[in-house]
Amino acid sequence: MKIAFLTDSGTGKSIQEMKDHGIFSLPLQIMIENQNYLDIEECSINDILTNLKKEKVIKTSLPPLGIIEETISHIKEEGYTHIVAVPMSKGLSGTYDAIEMIANQLEMPITMIDTYVAAYVQEHIILYLKQFTDQGGSLDEALSNIQSTIESCNTILIPDDLSHLKRSGRLTTFAATLASFLKIKPILSLNKSTLGKVDVVDKVRTLSKAMDLAVEKMKKDFVDKSYKVFIAHVDAMESAIILKEKILHMFHDLKVEIIELYAPIAVHTGIGCIGIQYFKPAK
Numbered sequence: 488m489k490i491a492f493l494t495d496s497g498t499g500k501s502i503q504e505m506k507d508h509g510i511f512s513l514p515l516q517i518m519i520e521n522q523n524y525l526d527i528e529e530c531s532i533n534d535i536l537t538n539l540k541k542e543k544v545i546k547t548s549l550p551p552l553g554i555i556e557e558t559i560s561h562i563k564e565e566g567y568t569h570i571v572a573v574p575m576s577k578g579l580s581g582t583y584d585a586i587e588m589i590a591n592q593l594e595m596p597i598t599m600i601d602t603y604v605a606a607y608v609q610e611h612i613i614l615y616l617k618q619f620t621d622q623g624g625s626l627d628e629a630l631s632n633i634q635s636t637i638e639s640c641n642t643i644l645i646p647d648d649l650s651h652l653k654r655s656g657r658l659t660t661f662a663a664t665l666a667s668f669l670k671i672k673p674i675l676s677l678n679k680s681t682l683g684k685v686d687v688v689d690k691v692r693t694l695s696k697a698m699d700l701a702v703e704k705m706k707k708d709f710v711d712k713s714y715k716v717f718i719a720h721v722d723a724m725e726s727a728i729i730l731k732e733k734i735l736h737m738f739h740d741l742k743v744e745i746i747e748l749y750a751p752i753a754v755h756t757g758i759g760c761i762g763i764q765y766f767k768p769a770k
Contacts, residue, residue, distance in 0.1 A: 488568050488569050488626075489566055489567045489568050489569070490567065490568075490569050490570070490571055490620060490626065491511060491562040491565070491567040491569070491570045491571070492509070492510045492511065492570075492571050492572075492573075492613055492616060492617045493510070493511045493512070493513070493558070493559075493562070493570050493571070493572040493573070493574075493586065494510060494511070494512050494513070494572070494573045494574060494609065494610075494613045495512060495513040495514070495515055495550060495574045495575055495580075495582050496512060496513070496514045496515045496526040496527050496528075496550075496749075496750075496751070497515065497574065497575030497576075497579075497580070497582075497605035497606065497609050497749065497751055498512070498605075498606070498607075498609050498610035498613065498749075499527075499606060499607070499610065499746075499749040500512065500527070500610060501527045501528060502514065502527075502528060505613075508614060508617060509617060509621075510613055510614070510617055511558055511562060513550040513554060513555055513558060513574075513582065513586075514526050514527060514528050514550055514554070515547060515548070515549065515550055515575070515580070515582065515751050516547065516548040516549065516550065516551065517530045517535065517545065517546075517547055517750060517751070517754065518545065518546045518547070518548060519534075519538050519543055519544075519545050520543050520544060523548075525550075526547075526750055526751060527750070530750065531750075532747055532749070532750050532753065535750045535753055535754060536721070536722050536753075536758065539721075539753075539754075539757060539758050540758065545754045546754065547580075547751045547754050547755070548581075549580055549581040549582040549585050550582060550585070552585060552589070555585055555586060555589050556589050556593070559586075559589055559590055559593055559595055560593060562595070563593060563595050568596065569595075569596045569597070569598070570590060570595055570596070570597040570598070571597075571598045571600065571616055571626065572586050572587075572590075572597060572598070572599050572600065573600045573602060573609055573612050573613040573616070574586055574599075574609075575605040575609060575751065576601060576602060576603050576604055576605055576677065576683030576684075577601045577603075577682075577683055578603065578677065578681070578682050578683030578684035578685075579605060579677070579683060579684070579685075579751075580751075583599060583601060586599070587599050598626075598630070600612065600630070600633070601683060602637055602640070602683075603637060603640070603677065603678055603679045603681070603682065603683035604640055604642050604677055604678065604683065604764070605749065605751065605752060606642070606717075606719065606748075606749050606752065606764055607715070607717050607746070607764055608636065608637075608640050608642075608764060608766050611636065611715070611766070611768060611769070612633050612636060612637075612769065615629070615632070615633060615636075615768075615769045616629050616630075616633065619632070619769075629769075632769045632770060633769045635767050635769065636766050636767055636768060636769045637679060638679060639708075639714070639765075639766050639767040640678055640679070640764070640765070640766035640767075641676060641678045641704070641708060641763075641764070641765060641766070642676065642677050642678065642762060642763070642764045643674060643675070643676050643688075643701045643704060643762055643763045643764075644674075644675040644676070644677075644685070644752075644756055644760060644761075644762040645672060645673075645674055645675070645694065645697045645698070645701065645760065645761050645762065646672075646673065646675070646756045646757055646759070646760045647672075647694070647723065647726075647757065647758065647759025647760055647761075648757045648758060648759055671690045671691070671692065672690065672691050672692065672693065672694060672696075672697045673687045673689070673690050674687070674688050674689040674690070674691065674697050674700055674701060675687055675688065675756075676688045676704075688704075694726065695729075698729065698730050698733050698761075699733065701730070701763055702730075702733050702734055702737050705734070705737070705738070705763070705765060706737060708765075710738065710741070710765055711738070711740075711741075712738075712740045712741055712742075713767055713768075714741070714765050714766060714767055715742075715765065715766055715767075715768055716734065716741055716742065716743045716744070716763065716764075716765045717743070717744050717745075717746055717763070717764045717765070718730055718731055718734075718743060718744070718745045718746070718761065718762070718763055719745075719746050719747065719748035719749075719752075719761070719762045719763075719764065720745065720746075720747065720748060720760065720761045720762070721747070721748045721753045721756060721757065721758050721759060721760045721761075722758050722759065723758070723759050723760065723761050724745070726759070726761045727745045727761055728745070730761055730763070731743050731745060734763075748760060748762060
């Protein structure tokens with residue numbers, strides 16, 4: 488069985504970057520004022536930040552269906568007999584369903600994997616599956632090994648400005664206005680228990696309190712030095728550094744990396760958002 492590995496730009500990586508690892512990738516779409524751009528290929532995170540600051544309406548969408556069909560057809564023509572696909576969470580994007588539908592139409596056997604998240608975990612899983620099978624491991628064993636990563640993963644988001652969620656349609660105008668008036672900061676989460684959809688897990692009045700509750704959630708999830716931990720931010724490095732200090736105060740032996748939040752998520756959470764993603768790496 489010749490296996491092709493397929494993902495999308497929810498990994499935060501370009502088509503070429505994933506190709507360098509022997510992985511096919513599909514670009515999600517970013518829509519700015521009704522103009523469509525291919526994520527990363529035609530629109531960078533800096534472009535997103537510039538337009539968010541201008542308060543332009545920005546939305547996201549699954550990769551163009553034509554590109555999905557073209558990519559899967561190419562995979563089939565290259566002699567691959569099976570696809571393993573790790574797209575952005577099914578709860579966040581229609582990419583999962585589109586890939587599965589087109590693969591079935593083209594009579595291409597496919598294994599779909601829902602990570603229930605995006606970003607670094609999505610990248611970690613597709614790279615692990617490719618490397619494990621390249622080294623002679625079976626696909627079944629690799630799929631079994633990634634379950635602990637999916638089960639242990641949690642993503643916590645703390646938006647600073649709810650107007651971005653309102654403009655993108657992820658939050659009603661009334662809810663956003665009321666929360667802003669009451670100076671409420673929602674703490675959002677997505678993981679397997681939320682089926683990969685963004686869920687409000689708590690509401691507080693200050694950013695510091697939101698950070699404290701996020702760190703407390705890590706403690707309840709028994710995070711230890713075996714976990715990978717990332718702090719992601721949208722033009723909010725100062726807040727990210729403070730959050731890192733809070734995490735390291737609670738977990739002295741953790742390694743915590745600060746990164747920029749990837750565009751498909753940053754579009755909806757807006758400038759000032761910070762988040763934590765943690766998980767057990769597959770072995």
